[in-house]
Amino acid sequence: MTKQDRTNSWRPDRREFVVAGAGLTAGLAALASIEQVFANETESTADLQPGKHLIEPGDTVLFQGDSITAAGRNRETAAEANSFGAMGNGYAWLAASQLLVDIPDARLKIFNRGISGDKVYQLADRWQPDCLDLEPDVLSILVGVNDFAHVFKHGYEGTLEKYETDYRALVKRTKDALPEVRLIICEPFVLNVGLVDDTWIEPFAGYRAAARRVAEEAGAIFVPFQTMFDAAVKFAPPQHWAPDGVHPSANGAALMAHWWLKWVGA
Numbered sequence: 001m002t003k004q005d006r007t008n009s010w011r012p013d014r015r016e017f018v019v020a021g022a023g024l025t026a027g028l029a030a031l032a033s034i035e036q037v038f039a040n041e042t043e044s045t046a047d048l049q050p051g052k053h054l055i056e057p058g059d060t061v062l063f064q065g066d067s068i069t070a071a072g073r074n075r076e077t078a079a080e081a082n083s084f085g086a087m088g089n090g091y092a093w094l095a096a097s098q099l100l101v102d103i104p105d106a107r108l109k110i111f112n113r114g115i116s117g118d119k120v121y122q123l124a125d126r127w128q129p130d131c132l133d134l135e136p137d138v139l140s141i142l143v144g145v146n147d148f149a150h151v152f153k154h155g156y157e158g159t160l161e162k163y164e165t166d167y168r169a170l171v172k173r174t175k176d177a178l179p180e181v182r183l184i185i186c187e188p189f190v191l192n193v194g195l196v197d198d199t200w201i202e203p204f205a206g207y208r209a210a211a212r213r214v215a216e217e218a219g220a221i222f223v224p225f226q227t228m229f230d231a232a233v234k235f236a237p238p239q240h241w242a243p244d245g246v247h248p249s250a251n252g253a254a255l256m257a258h259w260w261l262k263w264v265g266a
Contacts, residue, residue: 034231034255054138054182054221054264055099057106062113062136063092064123065143065186068247069114081109088112090248092140094257111136119147119158120166127170132177139174139181140260142225143167144188144207145246149195160203164210171218184264185215189226193238196245223263225256 055061060081063069071090080086082100087093087110096110113130115122120143123130131139147163150156174181187208190196208226215222232241232255241252248256 034228034235054184055103055106055108056137057103057108059106059108059137060134061096061099061108061110061138062131062134062140063096063111064131064139064141065114066118066146067114067116068145069112069142070116071112071114071253073112073114075115078111078113081111086112088114089253091253091256091260094254095260098257098261114142117146117150118143119150119156120144120163120170124166124170124173127173131174135178136181138184138264139178140184140186140223140264142186142188144211145190145204148188148200148204148207149246160206160210163207164214167210167214168217171214171220175218183215183218183220184223184260185211185218185220186223186260187211187225187227189229191229191233191238191242191245193242194244194246200245221263223260225259228255228259 068090069088069092071088071092073088073093074083074085077083077086082096084093087096092112092114096112099106099108099110111134113126113134115126123141123143144163147156147158148160151158171183171185174183188204188211189208190200190204192198192201212222214220229238229241229252232252236251238245240249241255242248
């Protein structure tokens with residue numbers, strides 16, 4: 001069976017996603033103001049240039065990363081496309097459900113393979129079954145906070161240089177195997193609350209910059225999540241968006257989903 005045959009044999013049940021898709025607007029009353037602050041204060045004009053309709057009919061879309069992407073997903077049902085349990089309850093599910101509600105006839109197949117605690121080298125260890133074998137047309141990666149934080153919390157002997165080198169190698173491996181893949185690299189982020197204090201901010205900026213360099217070198221869409229949250233905290237305190245400074249609340253996840261969809265041009 002060809003990929004097109006597999007795609008044409010499946011149709012999403014639109015009713016299954018209406019309620020979840022509606023959640024995308026939760027807690028975003030200040031969205032227009034947040035976007036204006038973002039536009040006024042962004043560090044790079046490139047951050048003002050969202051993607052141009054990256055999602056095409058029949059696409060397989062894959063979200064990859066750590067717990068922020070996994071968001072409690074049921075790994076026992078991971079093989080099922082467009083499954084609520086397999087997609088978790090974070091930004092990936094909210095973005096996916098919005099796509100499935102907005103363009104039900106596009107016959108998209110969307111997967112979430114994020115795993116809590118993962119660093120770049122751990123993504124690489126499972127990349128064949130959890131990415132390459134799925135043959136995604138669109139691949140979105142968010143990873144970096146564990147590569148930084150686990151040095152302090154779990155004795156991980158990683159460095160900024162290792163993060164960037166590993167990330168660059170992972171992207172190269174992906175593009176060698178899937179030369180037509182449309183790649184999205186999301187900016188890792190932290191908010192100054194909970195687990196995060198002032199000592200995190202400056203060194204973590206290096207990881208953000210490294211992710212941006214990897215995206216630029218690969219010609220990938222770069223979704224500026226940190227810049228987005230920096231604008232958002234001007235309208236609600238950090239704990240409103242991510243109580244522990246790392247893992248988004250429902251409001252934070254909804255904001256991320258909105259930004260992800262905006263930047264991929266969906």
